Amino acid sequence: MKVAEVKNDHIRLSGVAAKMGPILAIVGVAFLGLSAALGSGEGWTTFWKSYLVGWMVGLGLCLGALFFVLLQHLTRSGWSITVRRLAEGIAKNLTWMWMLFVPILILVLKGDGAVLYQWGDTNLMEHDHMLHAKAGYLSPTFWSIRAIFYLVVWATIGKLYFKWSTAQDQDGDVKWTHKMQKWAPICMILFALTQSYAAIDWMMTLQPKWFSTMFAVYFWASCMCGFFALMILLARFMQSTGHLQKSISVEHYHDLGKWLFGIGVVFWAYIAFSQYMLIWYANLPVETNWYMARQLGGWGAISLLLLFGHFVLPFVLLITRWTKRWRSPLPIISAWLLLMFCVDIYWLVMPVVPEEAIVNAGSYNELANNITASEIGYGFSVLNFTCLIGMVALVLGGTLLNLRKCNLVATADPRLDEALHFENA
């Protein structure tokens, strides 16, 4: 296939795919509205935690896309040109996603943050020695200023890279490529810092006494897993609705599959284990209780589900060349890993550390036998699903809406020819 022929490869969103954007967006808003309506019945803590799970999942997918776009420019990659626009479309969601964080921001600034974050309780922060030392960093004002900074940075980068890339489609000027490459390093550094601190601020501080230097990297690896799974599914969706028949070839799926395997499965497991082993080995109560909550009661089964479902099974399935190159297995494995990504975030946010129960128990076995599901935050609520579905539907709908008025391939990218012809050795 030649570069000139790409124009005829159905590079404009049409048919079912064009109609699904608004529908998914409406479904997303409806589900979030439904969640808010159900919130009073199910309890506001459950609502806000479910909302946070949904938010982190939706955000993680977009942040993964933003990282991918920046990385392609940073390394001047040629292979990815035919799929890069799809990632730019996902990343552009960051221009409006800040709106979904505003409710949490208002909650914290209003002084009701304790519903979601323990550090929102000013009384606790004053009287607990360890938390008192952290009070400056975890004050609602400073926390909110940081959050706004992250959201502004992401929205700006997501918007600019989409704008520059589509501007090149119009005039075909190579200066846009140079511009995107020039800004990639600084944007990447900003991304690394904001993404890390966001993971710490929004999820790690759910248990304010706990800390892990691996946590930010862990969240990044999780995001990459979710993003590449989504990316493969989106590319398959585009092709099955009649778009990009020849531009995206089995070679692109193979490479995306390698990313999914390398970062989303192996690196994720590597980081998850590195975090676990150091805490297990040092055996400090302030650190181990985070894992203790995740092995008590029903959480133990979810932890094992992550070990086998997020690592062992996909590792075995994706290690061979042919599963990454064959049409059906890769999207099926991707759909499974996307689900595992949601379970992963759920597992990070939901468990509660029953500090009093731990202190009062004579032994581990006594604690494990007497603990109740509600004490460790275990138990499914309909809100877990409505919030998650709402957020994911909004991200998918937003992506399709972003891609509605542009080419689905960066048709004027100087490396397009390379992307059309490359082969995996």
Place this chain on the structure above:
Amino acid sequence: MSDSTSQTVSRDNLFGLAAEFKDTPGIYHAAEKTRKAGYRWFDCNVPFPVHGLDRVMGVKMTILPILVFFGGLTGLIAACILQIFTNSLEIDFWALVPVVGYQFDVSGKPLLGPAAFVPVAFEMTVLFSALTAVFGTFFLNKLPMFCHPVLKHPELSRATDDRFYLVIEAKDPKFSSDEVEAFLQTLEPESVIALEK
């Protein structure tokens, strides 16, 4: 065909016949036709990787990944056995030889602590995989071979610069010097060169 190229080298001493091409489409189509003509012992000497050449030559996927997988699996199992054996084993062989592992209590951790075993198991898996990859490559490529017979010929030195050569080796079951030469001529090469062993 007394004046043919292949006659310049005696039959017993012939390594193969090389056809010279000046561009990638030339070698690409030549390789395709050579495979379709039923030749199996042939190779292409090119100055840079030519996309799709492996495919039209009918080169099969290497079995190296499978070897590496089982190499890694061996390392993983060896590491697990080693650690379980040395840490916590306590058995009598036929009630004659009592064997006891180093049952050290390290900061209250269990003797069979899976988390502690993972780093060693991981490293051993990597080590065995890497060694299998390196030595498997040597074995599959028949290394060490200091000089491939084709590279002895100064006529083919432009294979490192701007020419493409297709060599059909004499050990091909279908090889007959006259026929092969006639076949190579149909590929419209720049020249046909006979190669000594």
